[in-house]
Amino acid sequence: MPITIREVAKQLNLSITTVSRALDGYSDVSEETRQRVIKVAKEMGYTPSRNARQLRRQRTDTIGYIMPTSQPRFADPFFSEFIAGLGDEASAQNLDLLITRAPPNQEGEQVVYQRWIQGRRVDGIVLSRLRQDDWRVHYLHESGFPFVAFGRTNIPIEFPHIGVDGASGIRRLIAHLVEQGHQRIAFVSAPSDLTLQADRFRGYREGLAEAGIIFDERFIAEGNLTRDGGYLAAKKLMALPSPPTAIIGVNDLTAIGILRAARELGISVGSDLAVAGFDGIDDTEHTAPPLTTLKQPVYDCARRLVRMLAALTNNEPLQEPQVLLFPELIIRDSTIR
Structure with a gap:
């Protein structure tokens, strides 16, 4: 017994x-x-x-993460790395991690959040892929429910988060491309409501201005953070009468799609077309050619967010409630002539 x-x-x-x-x-x-x-x-x-x-x-000893995606399984390696960090640190904190997914900005997403919060399924929530005017931040703040976020918003609400300065990273990437002799530099974007899109696109505009390059809206193609989105956008850009000699993908999956389009078009990546991404996922080391990227410490950020959330749920003060990090520019063969 x-x-x-x-x-x-x-x-x-x-x-x-x-x-x-x-x-x-x-x-x-x-x-x-x-x-x-x-x-x-x-x-x-x-x-x-x-x-x-x-x-x-009156606690569950559980934290929650609702992946803001409509993609099946873990189609985006960003989420795999982020969840690995959440899970490892939750275990270290003797917490459980509850995960589901919901398509962003749709009714189903609101239903999941309401069910978890009103039913007290978890003690706190981790957010990612923040939007410029994010209903999730409004809802959690008004509910007085503990949450932390990977990213920022334009909402005048203070909340604990870790941000990555994407604008400064893109500016450094453009300076590198200009050093390689590129002047026609294109950008494949993310959905316009995302903060990461606003941040990285601002860096793109500022980087061009610093290099004395006139912004050309024909070199902007909308993507959706997926390989297919990058592939279709690259096909469109390379069909221009005077196509770009360099394309920046708003994330690594987008850039990997661009590589595929270049390969199908018989374009030599590196010498004829520079391609770069953002995130620093492991796959970028093994593409052909290896992909230049701006690496953000996704795994480490996820672990730090769990520590912040654990402190919040224990009513402990946060020494650094808002953190800003800078991505690391990793130059590989995809942008070397």
């Missing part, structure tokens, strides 16, 4: 309530008593009931 808390309390000559509160970490139990309870409970082989513990503390 498993050891019960009643037996531990009897062994220590303490009340069941004191033993329970000591194991749950309540501050009204002295540190000396807490350590004694923990030691005896361990020696006796007592394992607290997690369900009972959660009920007493």
